[in-house]
Amino acid sequence: MKKIIAFILLSLLLVSCSNDDSDMISIDNPEISLNIPSGFPELNAFVSQNKPTKYGVELGGKLFSEKRFSADNTISCSTCHIQANAFTDHNSQAIGIEGRVGLRNTPSLQNLAFMKFYNWDGSKLQLETQPLVPIITHEEMDSSILEVIGKIKEDAAYKDLFRKAFGDESITPERIYKSIAQFEYTLISANSKYDRVMQKEASFTASELQGYKTFQQKCASCHGTELFTDQSFRNIGFPLNMNTNEAGRGRVTGIPSDFMSFRVPTLRNIEYTAPYGSFGQFATLRSVLDYFDNGVLDADNLDPVFKDNGKRIPLTEEEKNNLIAFMKTLSDTQFLGN
16 A cells, blocks of 8 residues: 555656646747848947847847837837837927826837947937836836836736747836847847948949048038947037027936937938937038038037038038938938838
8 A cells, every 4th residue: 555655645746747847848038139230330349248049039029119118008119219210200209198298209210139239319228128218207108117017017018028038927117128129139230221332232323422432521521420329428529409408418428528428319210210310400411511602600619520621511512412312312211101
């Protein structure tokens, strides 16, 4: 009898172990290759600490479009960051819940894995710390991360994805931020006509070629590298946002010489990201070039590109037309989902 009981107990133990083992089987969640384009700068140092994975990116994409992030369930990240517009909107300043108008123009989201700073003023160095900003900002989502978790914690689809991405169903702030960042790291734009020309797979038109030459002479000092931004902060004499909360980079550093300096934006997909400027001061590319030609606002910390050249970048009408033609070669229709 004792032998029979012992046998039964051993059998139950083996079944229990077998069930535990099945629960512990890891889900295949491979890393996703970012396929870094030739000539691009090094990845942001934080990417190696949060490498995109199959389910991490899928989860991040779902969270990116989650309207329950906002207090009234009407605004998601993708509401303002629209893929067809290179993940911008067409508003001068971002619009959040209840039609509240934000401080600045919605920045494009592209090639973020290579950026050293995020936001117009570079207030964030790590993409994983950025998503909380719109969630808690009054003019954007006006919510809290705990409120967000409370809304989605019983969602079966989210439970499944968190388990696949992180090993269990626990929904935490860190996991939310990491998965959104993983999704955003995959937003790489490098398949424009310009890129194909550089790879000798296409040719510029005469106008585009002249525009490229003008760009190299008069624009590349700020919009350098294959990102078409040198990632510096500059005061280029744009019309000022008189909101008392605005101080540009100076808002972050507290240094007077940084007052109204902003991160140089990328020119990739610039054709689709109007209006232009930190709070949408210019409706068209032509109006930006006209402003540079006519003369910008003076300031003690005006960038030397303007300060040393009579506060302007002189451009002929032909040069303006050609520059716009060249800038349109930076459009990546595949990236835009077209």
